[in-house]
Amino acid sequence: MIIENLLRETESLRETLIAVRHDLHAHPEIGFEEHRTQKVVREWLHKFGYTPRDSAGTGLVADLCPDSKGPTIALRADMDALPMEETTDLPYRSVNPGRAHKCGHDGHTTILMGAAAALAQCRDTLDGNVRLLFQPAEEGVRGGGARVMVDEGALEGVSEVYGLHSWPAWPKGELRVAAGPVMAQVHTFYISVRGKGGHGSQPQSSRDPILASSHLVTSLQSVVSRGLGFEGGAVVSVCSFNAGTTSNVTPDDARLSGTIRSFSKPTSERVLERMREITQGTANTFGVEVEFEVEEGFPVLVNNSECAEVVARIGEKVLGQGAVSSRDLPMAGGEDFAYYAQNKPSVFFFLGAGIEGEDTPTCHHTDFDFDDDLIPVGIEFFLRIIADRLEDGVVS
Numbered sequence: 156m157i158i159e160n161l162l163r164e165t166e167s168l169r170e171t172l173i174a175v176r177h178d179l180h181a182h183p184e185i186g187f188e189e190h191r192t193q194k195v196v197r198e199w200l201h202k203f204g205y206t207p208r209d210s211a212g213t214g215l216v217a218d219l220c221p222d223s224k225g226p227t228i229a230l231r232a233d234m235d236a237l238p239m240e241e242t243t244d245l246p247y248r249s250v251n252p253g254r255a256h257k258c259g260h261d262g263h264t265t266i267l268m269g270a271a272a273a274l275a276q277c278r279d280t281l282d283g284n285v286r287l288l289f290q291p292a293e294e295g296v297r298g299g300g301a302r303v304m305v306d307e308g309a310l311e312g313v314s315e316v317y318g319l320h321s322w323p324a325w326p327k328g329e330l331r332v333a334a335g336p337v338m339a340q341v342h343t344f345y346i347s348v349r350g351k352g353g354h355g356s357q358p359q360s361s362r363d364p365i366l367a368s369s370h371l372v373t374s375l376q377s378v379v380s381r382g383l384g385f386e387g388g389a390v391v392s393v394c395s396f397n398a399g400t401t402s403n404v405t406p407d408d409a410r411l412s413g414t415i416r417s418f419s420k421p422t423s424e425r426v427l428e429r430m431r432e433i434t435q436g437t438a439n440t441f442g443v444e445v446e447f448e449v450e451e452g453f454p455v456l457v458n459n460s461e462c463a464e465v466v467a468r469i470g471e472k473v474l475g476q477g478a479v480s481s482r483d484l485p486m487a488g489g490e491d492f493a494y495y496a497q498n499k500p501s502v503f504f505f506l507g508a509g510i511e512g513e514d515t516p517t518c519h520h521t522d523f524d525f526d527d528d529l530i531p532v533g534i535e536f537f538l539r540i541i542a543d544r545l546e547d548g549v550v551s
């Protein structure tokens with residue numbers, strides 16, 4: 156595989172790929188509803204000689220050289236949008252109400268489509284296979300498309316998995332990558348506090364769930380500061396607090412919910428243990444009943460050190476020395492790429508997208524838009540990864 160030829164091929168597709176990205180941006184679909192996106196990608200893959208198969212309902216898996224006896228390297232892109240409004244006046248803004256590409260998955264999908272097109276030019280020159288994973292449903296509570304794809308066998312025969320994310324909070328032109336834990340285990344918690352309501356003027360006859368919940372919110376702040384050692388490594392945030400309907404009635408109950416982020420199983424177990432103790436203790440103190448429910452989200456994303464080294468080495472070549480670091484990693488976001496990394500040596504890396512001197516909107520901000528300059532950069536990373544892993548026969 157002659158990388159220069161492939162990069163020239165990518166360059167010739169530049170305008171087409173930008174048009175593809177804008178089309179995906181204008182037609183965002185949320186988790187497991189990516190029917191149009193799937194169709195666009197499927198048609199593109201057919202055009203370049205692939206035979207994609209559906210996976211996880213609205214995802215696709217395609218092999219470059221399915222009959223190859225060599226190793227298989229997987230490249231992954233997420234395809235889903237967020238359930239939010241597009242408020243920009245971009246010419247290609249979302250035409251789907253309540254749906255918007257505000258995490259850049261339209262860009263990631265386009266990058267993998269571009270890499271697929273370039274790789275199709277070198278089918279016969281590789282000592283192995285490339286598997287393209289177009290994954291649905293990465294975001295939020297509907298997320299976990301990666302787990303479904305893994306369960307459906309998308310990683311069978313795969314040696315390594317690579318994935319990327321654009322990240323506007325970090326400077327454009329930088330690569331951030333690290334070995335070990337890079338993104339957090341996510342738990343969502345729900346607490347319902349049941350007291351006894353009554354007239355606001357007669358507290359002696361009530362069991363006030365608002366007072367109990369307020370103490371609970373404050374006490375939960377001690378879970379990390381007093382429950383963990385100096386190594387810390389967790390976030391506990393109460394993000395919703397609902398109780399009452401008017402100013403002179405003590406309500407019967409209150410409801411809290413929030414998120415926990417941690418980077419190892421022992422830490423998350425310790426955090427949950429302390430939260431249970433605190434909720435029970437608060438219930439006893441205030442004479443209320445407290446129910447504590449936890450929903451387990453994506454696991455910790457742990458990067459393989461050899462794969463991380465490959466990407467760092469390529470980063471120096473593509474972006475220059477000094478542009479590669481592990482600064483600000485791990486971070487407390489969650490990412491379902493973790494399911495691939497649990498199963499195979501994998502690496503998830505970040506391409507900075509923040510413009511110097513500007514307040515570039517971050518992922519999930521209503522003004523966010525993927526930076527099209529990253530399309531050829533992302534493709535070059537993927538192509539060089541394949542060259543590195545399959546040309547020299549280093550992966551077995």
Ligand SMILES: [Zn+2]
Pocket residue numbers: 257258294518519
């Ligand atoms: Zn996101």
Ligand SMILES: [Zn+2]
Pocket residue numbers: 258259260293320
């Ligand atoms: Zn994302």
